[in-house]
Amino acid sequence: MRGLSPDDAIRQHIKDIKKELHAFMNGVASSSMRNNGIDGYRVIFGVDVVRLKELASEYGKNHALAQELWKESVRECKILATMIQPVESFYPEIADIWVSDIKTQEMAEQACMNLFQFLPYASEKAFEWMADERDFVQMCGFLLCIHLMRRAEFNDSSLNEFVDQALASFHTDSTSLKKVVWRSMSNFAELSADNARKLRECMIGYGWDKDENLKPYVDYIADFAKEEV
CATH class of the missing domain: 1.25.40 (Serine Threonine Protein Phosphatase 5, Tetratricopeptide repeat)
Structure with missing residues (x-):
């Protein structure tokens, strides 16, 4: 993004992603997920994985964005993080941090x-x-x-x-x-x-x-x- 620092660009990407997730929000699916044990998140939009794959393809592989998305207590953000994280920059110590954060x-x-x-x-x-x-x-x-x-x-x-x-x-x-x-x-x-x-x-x-x-x-x-x- 022109005129933005790398950190500001990542923050803007996350804002844009959350807007898209909100637009695709499925309240029935969200409630069903919580009732079926998919919990441990502050927010569950109820967006299906197919839609998340489409969204991930728009951003491509992006280490910095993936790392920030993983920090969000949002189901869809974490799934997106697994889709856009490049393998080559995902070191063993990061893998241990991520796996320790998995609750479902x-x-x-x-x-x-x-x-x-x-x-x-x-x-x-x-x-x-x-x-x-x-x-x-x-x-x-x-x-x-x-x-x-x-x-x-x-x-x-x-x-x-x-x-x-x-x-x-x-x-x-x-x-x-x-x-x-x-x-x-x-x-x-x-x-x-x-x-x-x-x-x-x-x-x-x-x-x-x-x-x-x-x-x-x-x-x-x-x-x-x-x-x-």
Whole structure:
């Protein structure tokens, strides 16, 4: 923007973005989101992700703008931040700050899909976060693993570490985290019969087949462990 300092230009961008978000505001969606557990923000405009992607494309990749948007206690601003943050300037220490600020599953999903999976140190952070004691940090770790496994970016040692961590974290008291952990385990098994056999053997090793509440999970994984005809 002509005549504005870089800081003033960023502030103006944020004002413009908030005006656009207000114009697209969906009160019904906003209330529904809060009622369904998407909370922890001062403001929720209820704007859908498709519209946010269109808005992000207008601004392109912009580190300074993304950093300021992330500081806003506004759902849509934070999602936009994950869309416009350049990978090359998103250092590990910034990733740790952002992941510590995530308070909803939706934001964990968006951050991993739009940004975290493309980081050059994504694998390192995935395992670090999976072992964290905070539920949403763990969730980001497992969601990140799902993306990385699909791209075959794990070696055998990493896969073994993933299985051990998943089996331990599955017993969390957090229902949302448990579902994400199970999703990551299912994705792992679906990738290959070898993966499924490895996971099933570990589940049995931990006695899951002897527990009536856990045996259905073992049986589900067993279907993927069968040799392909």
